[in-house]
Amino acid sequence: MAIGALSLASNHVHAKEWSDTFVGFRYGTDFTEPSVHGKIQKEIYQLGHTSGNEYGSNFFNLDVLKSDSHDPKKDSDSGATEGYLVYRHQLFLSKVFDRSLAFGPVKEVALSSGVELNYKNTEFATRKRMLVAGPTLKFDVPGYLDLSLLYAVEWNHCGLNACQTENIQFDPYYVIHMVWAFPFQVNSVPLKFQGFASYKTAKGKDYFKQDTAEESLVRASLMVDVGQLTFGAKNKLLIGPGYEYWKHKYGAIHKPGTDTYAPTVHFEWHF
Numbered sequence: 001m002a003i004g005a006l007s008l009a010s011n012h013v014h015a016k017e018w019s020d021t022f023v024g025f026r027y028g029t030d031f032t033e034p035s036v037h038g039k040i041q042k043e044i045y046q047l048g049h050t051s052g053n054e055y056g057s058n059f060f061n062l063d064v065l066k067s068d069s070h071d072p073k074k075d076s077d078s079g080a081t082e083g084y085l086v087y088r089h090q091l092f093l094s095k096v097f098d099r100s101l102a103f104g105p106v107k108e109v110a111l112s113s114g115v116e117l118n119y120k121n122t123e124f125a126t127r128k129r130m131l132v133a134g135p136t137l138k139f140d141v142p143g144y145l146d147l148s149l150l151y152a153v154e155w156n157h158c159g160l161n162a163c164q165t166e167n168i169q170f171d172p173y174y175v176i177h178m179v180w181a182f183p184f185q186v187n188s189v190p191l192k193f194q195g196f197a198s199y200k201t202a203k204g205k206d207y208f209k210q211d212t213a214e215e216s217l218v219r220a221s222l223m224v225d226v227g228q229l230t231f232g233a234k235n236k237l238l239i240g241p242g243y244e245y246w247k248h249k250y251g252a253i254h255k256p257g258t259d260t261y262a263p264t265v266h267f268e269w270h271f
Helices: 005-009 093-097 226-231
Strands: 017-031 041-053 054-066 081-092 107-122 129-139 144-156 167-169 172-186 187-198 213-226 236-249 260-270
Touching: 017 236, 054 144, 054 236, 093 107, 187 226, 187 236, 213 226, 213 260
Parallel strands: none
Antiparallel strands: 017 041, 017 260, 041 054, 054 081, 081 107, 107 129, 129 144, 144 167, 144 172, 172 187, 187 213, 213 236, 236 260
């Protein structure tokens, strides 16, 4: 999931009407995939959009991930391509009940719902379909901090001959999802530490009738507001280093490539 657009969704809570669209790029050489031996180089192209009003917000993100030849597409020696789409909607419950729901450090409670879809042109041919819904706490901090507890239902596909089932509906599971962005400044350099962390409980048996594992994903970056530094346009052009940690990727265990420790570089252009 992307994080740049989510920052704007959280920063504009209760604004009348707003929207933001951006394109992004990420790159790293230490990505992994289950059952793939060795590291994979990936170029990740991103399109994100957020919009909202005083009653809620919408978030859309599409990542197109292009692997090198270590992660080949089906019947080819060239790298695979994956599309991953995320949509989320937040409904601010203070507007539903016409009363403040703030308490302690929490400034708003929202109902989040959405969908995640993906397709990858490898021999495995994953086709993820996931629905999520649950409450979100929005914290009153500099920048933003959201914490969600989501109930998830997922369907997927396996094109391998070794799979005992081609199309699967996993057991329902829970997702604890945290998203953050903290702007700060070092001397005259404007910076933003942003990212998300996701923890998923096990989701029953996989395509091979083996137990799945709990899954953890953290993706974070330290972005320099280059636009503000160079031509005085805040939150326009951001560049910086990042890192991705993924434990038991897709819930897989006892296979190579299920854990990722990948330094990355990030680019965002907002318009």
